[in-house]
Amino acid sequence: MKKAILGIAFVVMLCLVGSSSRAQNAANREKTFKAKCAACHGPDAAGKPVMKSPSIKGKTADEIQKVTSTSPKHVALKSLTADQMKEVAAYLATLK
Numbered sequence: 001m002k003k004a005i006l007g008i009a010f011v012v013m014l015c016l017v018g019s020s021s022r023a024q025n026a027a028n029r030e031k032t033f034k035a036k037c038a039a040c041h042g043p044d045a046a047g048k049p050v051m052k053s054p055s056i057k058g059k060t061a062d063e064i065q066k067v068t069s070t071s072p073k074h075v076a077l078k079s080l081t082a083d084q085m086k087e088v089a090a091y092l093a094t095l096k
């Protein structure tokens, strides 16, 4: 009986650890987007007419890579790593 309780406690613990690291990843993605993109594209990525920036909701890592290597508006983002672009793309994919 004791073993069963311990077993259940262990599984519950694993679930908790798993879900909190997923939440952590999501928070990191949002943080990268807010730090690097939100000033121009808006807090919800919908674009900002004053900045002449379009909505970037749902943009992929490839599209982000392309724009950061070709658009003069994005020269400051040349230092973004491929991982950071993937992070931002993953965040943009969650926006509607």
Ligand code: HEC
Residues within 6 Å of the ligand: 033, 036, 037, 038, 039, 040, 041, 051, 052, 053, 054, 055, 056, 059, 063, 064, 067, 071, 072, 073, 074, 077, 080, 088
């Ligand atoms: C300095 C302001 C600025 C920042 C910061 C910025 N952008 Fe942009 N972005 C623009 C403007 C202006 C355009 C439209 C003109 C152009 O592409 O140069 C644009 C266009 C884009 C496009 C092309 C959209 C389309 O439909 O063609 C993508 C993708 C994009 N940005 C992604 C990003 C991402 C991702 C970040 C953050 C990592 C970011 N931008 C940060 C100003 C900015």
